[in-house]
Amino acid sequence: MTSWMKASAAAFAIGFGAMLSPPAEAQNAPDTQISGTISVWTWPNNDRTFAALLPTFNKAYPNIKVEVQGFPAAKMAYLNNLQRGMLGGSGPDVAMMEINMMALLRDRPQWEDLRQAPYNAGEFISNFAPFTVANVTLPDGKIVALPKHTGPGGLFYRRDIFKEAGLPTDPEEVTKLLSDWNAFIDVGKKVAKPNERWMLANGEEIVRAMMAQKGVSNFDAEGNLQFDNPVFHDALEIVKKAADAGLISPFVAWSPEWQGAFGKGQIATVMYGNWFGGLLKRAYATADAGKWGVALAPASEGGSRSFNSGGDYIGILKTSKNKEAAWAFVKWLVTDGESLKQQYQSDDLYPAFTPAGSSDWINYRDPYYDGQNVNEIFAPVQAQLIPSTLNQLDSAATLALQTAIDNVVKGVATVDEALAQAKAEVKAKM
Known part of the structure; x- marks a missing residue:
């Protein structure tokens, strides 16, 4: 540990x-x-x-x-x-x-x-x-x-893909390997294969994890939109680096193609709450018992690795x-x-x-995770996570932010342009 x-x-x-x-x-x-x-x-x-x-x-x-x-x-x-x-x-x-x-x-x-x-x-x-x-x-x-x-969130990873890439597969060693977001990109370059396999399913996972690690929500407690907070710019810059390196899959999140990619071994890691394991086991990767592990997400500046x-x-x-x-x-x-x-x-x-x-x-010790006790990941994460601030316009902000992420991944907008557009979309509904 x-x-x-x-x-x-x-x-x-x-x-x-x-x-x-x-x-x-x-x-x-x-x-x-x-x-x-x-x-x-x-x-x-x-x-x-x-x-x-x-x-x-x-x-x-x-x-x-x-x-x-x-x-x-x-x-x-x-x-x-x-x-x-x-x-x-x-x-x-x-x-x-x-x-x-x-x-x-x-x-x-x-x-x-x-x-x-x-x-x-x-x-x-x-x-x-x-x-x-x-x-x-x-x-x-x-x-x-x-x-x-x-x-409580973590990084689900394919042990077999990491082994094939010559990387450690033990959860503690993977946690050390993926120490921060730049390390995540460096490791992803060893894992990804052009048009065949990707390190990450969607750039949204990076943004949401980094926001939560910094304790930043779409809106603050007074209802002010937070897209000007540096964490959004920093997160989208990491997304851009990952996209430029070919690490992010082309699949739309939650689409049939996206879901099917997990069972086909096309996605090496995914960052969501512990509940995502239930989807892997019973829907997306039912034949892959023993191939998955769970580690901590990469740390943001300041060292936090927790997110909800x-x-x-x-x-x-x-x-x-x-x-x-x-x-x-x-x-x-x-x-x-x-x-x-x-x-x-x-x-x-x-x-x-x-x-x-x-x-x-x-x-x-869960056999799906090769006998790993994943609560050793999720319990400390829950203890350290920063609660989010909820707002009635969260859905609108999330959709606008997803569009910004997609535009950065596709290279049709710079980080600044994508954020400006997202901010304008949400402001119009406030």
């Missing part, structure tokens, strides 16, 4: 010890007499995750029927359907909120206040990661949802016809040990519920 990881792990252990107050309310025995049918709205692949969890849930609550509906995340279909349902009073009993939707959705009056009886979430909300608690708590104290999972990438939340709508059953499902989903274990080991979903960090199941 590197010195950074050891120091971070020590801080993580101290912080966890302070947060492990007994979650008495969360651990109450289930009331098997609660009955009825509830609807839950989410998106792929959460719909599959929930479906797989239901047999375990029904052992605790045999008389509750859960109907799960997943709306595609593409083109904001889920968000649009949920907003229409909330406004028209035809929404579900229970709904998910992805972190990028939080600023748009959390202030809506249609959410139940989980602080109030009979929920009383205030009695155990401190058992969730502090930044997730801040995301679900309004200025007046209302708790609109419970945190489900977080997205994703996370989601789950709440109850006031229009729910069976709030008792809805609450039983929500609380069980995000605090029950068996639920969290299954989500982590089957779908690589990192629990926001901090007492889970002391469980044996979160520190297991």
Whole structure:
């Protein structure tokens, strides 16, 4: 374990010890007499995750029927359907909120206040990661949802490709090798093959990681656009270096071609939250068990290697016809040990519920990663990450920034030109 990881792990252990107050309310025995049918709205692949969890849930609550509906995340279909349902009073009993939707959705009056009886979430909300608690708590104290999972980020890499290039494959050695972003580019030149294999899937991964490492969001707490912050210019310059060296794939992120590239061995590394491992295992690279490893992302100036990438939340709508059953499902989903274990080991979903960090199941040697305990990466990352500032125009800013990244990668705009255009696009919507 590197010195950074050891120091971070020590801080993580101290912080966890302070947060492990007994979650008495969360651990109450289930009331098997609660009955009825509830609807839950989410998106792929959460719909599959929930479906797989239901047999375990029904052992605790045999008389509750859960109907799960997943709306595609593409083109904001889920968000649009949920907003229409909330406004028209035809929404579900229970709904998910992805972190990028939080600023748009959390202030809506249609959410139940989980602080109030009979929920009383205030009695155990401190058992969730502090930044997730801040995301679900309004200025007046209302708790609109419970945190489900977080997205501590890392660098997923192909051990076999690194070995072929004559590079180390052990996670600790890869972490040392990719010490900073310039080192990442130097290593990428040894890995990439023109029109055949690339070091990185998309330049957006570099920008998002560098922003998070510096604690810079699209907007500051006062709602000011931050595209003039030096981190955006610096990150796009790294993207340009990587693109000029032929390290970035030509595939559009999340497109079928992009997804297929992982299973074909065309992508050597990818930087997202720990949840990306679930996509590799069950969708993108199902035949590649043992070929992947996880290391820390390259460090930005100042030494930070932590970044958050994703996370989601789950709440109850006031229009729910069976709030008792809805609450039983929500609380069980995000605090029950068996639920969290299954989500982590089957779908690589990192629990926001901090007492889970002391469980044996979160520190297991995963065969998909050649027996690596990837929590040795993700736990210190979560302990050191800087929370992002959420804004209702985050989606617009993200789209504008992605266009800027693509234009730099394609060489149709300089870094300054791309940022100026992105800034103008977002300013026009403010």
